[in-house]
Amino acid sequence: MLIVKLSWRSLWRNRRRTIITISSIALGTALALFLISMAEGMYNKLINEAVRMNAGHVTVERREYARAPSIDLVVPSVSRIETIAANIPGLETVKALIIGQAMVSSASGSSGVGLAGVDPGIEKSVSPLARTVIRGRYISFADERGVMIGTSLAERLKLEPGMKLVVTVNDTHGELANEMLRVTGIFATGMEEADGFLVQVPLKVARRIFRIGPDEATQVGLVLSSPDKQEQVLEELNALLKGTDLAALPWQEVMPDLAGFMAVDKGSNYVFQGIIIFLLSFTILNTILMSVLERTREFATLLALGTSAFLLRLQVIIETVFLGLLGCALGLGLGGAVSWYYQVHGLDLRALFGDNLTITGIAVDPVIHNYVGVNLVLWLGGLVFGLTLLIGLYPAFKSARISLPDVLRSR
Template sequence: MNVGSRLAWRNLWRHSRRTWLTVGAMIFCNVLLVFMISLQLGSYGMMIDNSLGPFTGHAQIQHKDYLDDGKMRQSVPAAAALAQQVRGDIGLESVSARAVGFALASSEERSFGVQISGVQAAYEPLVSTLPGLVAQGRYLSESDNDAIVIGRVLATNLRATLGDEITFLGSGRDGSFAAGVATVVGIVDSGIDDLDRAMAHVPLGWFQEVFAMGDHGHQIVIRFADIDAVTPGLAALAPQLDLGDELVLLDWDALLPGLRQAITSDMASAWMMYGVLVLLVAFSVLNTQLMSVLERTREFGVMLALGMKPSRIARLVGMETLMMAALGLSIGVLGGAAVVAYLSVAGFHFPGMEEMASQFNLPDRIYPEVSALGLLWGPLTVFVMSVFAALYPALRIFRLRPVPAMRAV
């Protein structure tokens, strides 16, 4: 440590209480920022999983035009076989084939338009949260043929209960007239009325027969262990698939482009709040350093009279600020890292979160994301702003004149 550093360290502790109050504010701000940003990043992973869980999955194999047009003829040949290839040859267990169509559903009393999905009963629970939300009856089994699981709102609209038969009328893949009858074996309550109003799951084989699909489907839904595994998982999966020119492998961002925009918007609004917190700390540093410069005006006047350049004194004040900011940064990051490391294992929950999570088949705890971004983004911003806050007190030194400064009271 050179003379300038030792002098800056000594000056920093002339008023230890004031210094510790400023450093304490920086530590509190840094710990809070580390916790909030890490929790926010962790909640985004949970938000993505919850949004993708009911139907979309983390990725899908589709016809190249199906996402934009959604026409029944834009299908995936040998859908069940392709899903089995991904499960068996490539080793991803959470893969299920689906076929999707629209039909007029009729009970004895009413008729409503629905989106009907043919699913693989054994594998659909691995890629969707809906099978875990059956409120009455049961979900589909591999032995089912003409069974159907419908949403709570649709059941109310059709005035259908367990054991009732529902007739479907629609158009097949080849343009033919499609008609079939299925028996209600389960009613799903997802808590989302729009989803429950049009939700109808039937066995894939029955759907293919009724809608003249042959062995075709519309979606091969893939779900990974978590959102962080999607990018490397798809990078490893794509070279092993021979999709030809008609099929594409789409990730969740392509399937739901609005989701990332919502996350970006939420992060921007959160940083407005974080910015206010950072500014408060910056003004605290500014106040501390300005008071330090003002009360040492006579001392600086003597130093100027002895021939020391103003720039050297300004560097001394800047070094004091750097030391104070570095102290707040290091202790704040360590404290924040300890909090986040604990909560990443134990989880964090709000009062009443367990009841809401159980209702929607969601996790009852949020786990903060442990990452360099979460740990350093906020504290480094505080560090930079604190250094900038010391510019004004340091620049005041260039306005000092030796004689008036030594006469200052």
């Protein structure tokens, strides 16, 4: 107990230095927590928008589809997948998709596009694209010939809601098929890939054009209420699909570009945080080392009185523990409070990026909401505290390496 008292009081011997060090640890930790939680919030938003606009957190498709997507590689019974998925906890919705290549033509020209057959009812409630209609209206289940086009495509082909266009595709039988459709609405996601080269039609229209069966789709997407459940859902689904030529894939495999971007971005973010923490570690080392070096006479006295080297080192370690605990607690409190504020209210980046923020082709709301998870707080706190302890080992080791006669003789 006396050692703890000695450590605590020794820490405040040079009050200003201790306050500066604790503040450095606290600010570094707070900054790291804020930046990481902001990045986590952005990733969450990005994943959320991407999976809702595309094929869900978990996608069921034919095993060969991922390697060579083809319109004839269809999931034969969408309703069976829906039945299986219905029993999986954490499921928000199931969305069947038909994705194929097409050529669209108007009186003013033609363009190659990706044609997506979607369930308008589900898409309207789930997909961010349905919320970006700027003219006309979003397609509905009843539309027999309705089509949504992006604003760039509409400009190129000089199309407006109500106007006709012709879609030409290679159907599942390998034959050229075309159909006249009417523009229901025009969307503007801010992503050129979508606005210039994506058209959406109701699922039944896509099935008719591509000659796909009424219970078939190229992909069945499962949108989950929480991305944390993805692994569990994947395991359960793949167990149920064992023995079939269907596979349940995570969004990371279905959208490798996005997953790759996030991995690289996360990596560079961690490197940046690592540099901050590395620089911080020198401040901590400097403080503890200085504190040890200027007390060699005192340490020599303690050793002479019969204090063991272990106890002396423990005293220095306890001082480091106090520094680390105080710095971490303050940093996590400060960083957590700021991050929590922006988790609730959002950080508006429109001044920097305008209204249209796109990341790897995914439109993202420029108001970023931080995400402060318990795991992040524990992980970061543990890392900074552990590093502080690690740094304290050298001064602690040095504290008991004293030539007692030399130090005690010195005046």
